[in-house]
Amino acid sequence: MANVDIKVAIQAAPFAMGYGYDDTLAGRSDIGAIVSFTGLVRDFNETPEVTGLTLEHYPGMTERTLTEIGEQAWQRWSLQAVRIIHRVGYLAPGDPIVRVLVASAHRREAFEACDFIMDFLKTQAPFWKKEHSTQGEYWVKERHSDQQDAARWR
Numbered sequence: 001m002a003n004v005d006i007k008v009a010i011q012a013a014p015f016a017m018g019y020g021y022d023d024t025l026a027g028r029s030d031i032g033a034i035v036s037f038t039g040l041v042r043d044f045n046e047t048p049e050v051t052g053l054t055l056e057h058y059p060g061m062t063e064r065t066l067t068e069i070g071e072q073a074w075q076r077w078s079l080q081a082v083r084i085i086h087r088v089g090y091l092a093p094g095d096p097i098v099r100v101l102v103a104s105a106h107r108r109e110a111f112e113a114c115d116f117i118m119d120f121l122k123t124q125a126p127f128w129k130k131e132h133s134t135q136g137e138y139w140v141k142e143r144h145s146d147q148q149d150a151a152r153w154r
Contacts, residue, residue, distance in 0.1 A: 012089035020083035020101035
């Protein structure tokens with residue numbers, strides 16, 4: 001894959017909501033669309049009163065997996081750049097967890113690639129989520145709907 005521009009970061013620190021825009025656009029005039037997705041911690045999930053979320057990951061493997069997902073998108077669509085940032089550690093409701101940014105010459109490819117990356121990130125990336133609620137703590141189980149979302153790309 002020539003000229004692959006994929007950047008992945010895993011971090012505990014918060015990220016700016018504009019993460020990825022400036023470095024993606026720097027010196028470029030071939031980008032016609034940037035699509036991004038930012039996932040946030042909700043105050044509900046398995047229980048209605050989520051007070052926080054702890055995300056754990058497998059260092060090294062997680063970065064490799066996210067890069068591979070970006071590469072799969074790169075092979076399917078004509079893309080100029082992919083940025084994936086995911087947080088780990090303790091997060092409170094309203095905190096951003098993940099940001100995916102995809103740049104392409106055309107909007108449709110950017111939209112589809114961003115959606116694809118999120119579907120596979122949810123089902124393939126080695127993250128473990130523990131929800132904290134007013135009713136206790138528990139590990140979040142994989143959702144059947146996430147697998148269905150990813151299956152549509154196969």
